[in-house]
Amino acid sequence: MTNDSALATLPNLRDLGGHRAADGAAVRRGLVYRADALARVxxxxxxxxxxxGLRQVLDLRTAHERTAEPDxxxxxxxxxxxxxxxxHSTGGDLERLLTDPGAAAExxxxxxxxxxxxEVNRVLVTEPDANAAYSELVRRAATGPTAAVFHCTAGKDRTGWGAALLLTLLGVDREVVFEDYLASNPRMDRLRGAMRRRAERHGVDGDLLEPIIQVREEYLAEAFAEVERAYGTFDAYVSKGLKLAPDLITTLRERMLEG
Incomplete structure (x- = not known):
């Protein structure tokens, strides 16, 4: 499966491999995938x-999401x-905004x-739950059995930051990291339509949702900006926020880079 292919009922599934690091090394294919939820496949x-040949399924979703739509x-x-x-409040707010016209409008x-x-993207960088989860994501990508897939519901925000984190740790240029992040947009037509229909059934103006059911460059930029505000540098975020040891990052690179 290439980064250009898509499954109709799992449209945001794609290999994290295939990108090239700044030193010319390629990220190996077939080891780590990013995806939307595996519930409706x-x-x-x-x-x-x-x-x-998946050996790990790593679910970034909230308890409500996992119960409503098990993988x-x-x-x-x-x-x-x-x-x-x-x-954290951002985890439950979306459900309310899809079903409560007054709350959505406000x-x-x-x-x-x-x-x-x-705000969601800032939370992904600084909240203790997020730091613990993303730390474990990196650890499992580095040392757990492969192939692995990590996902949230749409595979765009929580998964998007996880992918940006892993690719940055692998030395992939920031421009390429953003390209990988923005590649979610054309894959989400089905989900976008489903979310709008659900909201409109509850009387919510579907147009209000557009910024939420897209990825935008400024969203990921805000996450990286929050890294600098909260930790000073990306390396400090990794060591102090995620509490990851240099040896683990070396192991990740040895596993996932070739050439």
């Missing part, structure tokens, strides 16, 4: 997913919860939707 796409986990794969939002109107997304 049809049988044909599930068979294709199973052929990847379909391929045989032989360990399932692990790495809840990056825990009880929170998302007048630029509120974009502001909400910027």
């Amino acid at each position: 049809d049988d044909g796409d599930f068979a294709a997913l199973s052929r990847l 379909r986990v391929p045989d032989g794969a360990e399932y692990a919860v790495l809840d990056v939002q825990g009880n 929170a998302l109107g007048g630029g509120g939707a974009a502001a909400f997304m910027l």
Whole structure:
């Protein structure tokens, strides 16, 4: 499966490999994948997913999301919860905004939707639940059995920061990291339509949701800016926020880089 291919019922599944680090080394394919939730995968796409030989499924979603839509986990794969939002308010707010017209209008109107997304990206960098989950994601990518897939619901925000973190640790240029992040947009037409229909059934103006059901360059930029505000440098974020030892990062690079 290449970064250009997509499964109809798992459209944001893609290999983290194939990118090239600044020193010319390539990120190995077939080791770590990013995806949207594995809950609605049809049988044909599930068979294709199973052929990847997955041995870890790493779920970044909240307890509510996991209960409402449990993953379909391929045989032989360990399932692990790495809840990056825990009880933080941004984890539960989206559900309310999709179903409460008054709350949606108040929170998302007048630029509120974009502001909400910027806050989500700051939280992913600084909240203890997020730091613990992303630290475990890196550890499992470096030392756990492969192939592995990590995902949230749409595979764009929580998963997007996880991918940006891993690619940055592997030495991939920031420009390429942003390209990988923005590649979610054309893959989300199905989800975008489903979210709008669900919101509109509850009387919520679907147009209010557009900033939430997209990825935008400024969202990921805000996460990197929060790294600098909170920790000073990306390396300090890794060592002090994620509490990852240099030896583990070396192990990650040895596993995932070639050439």
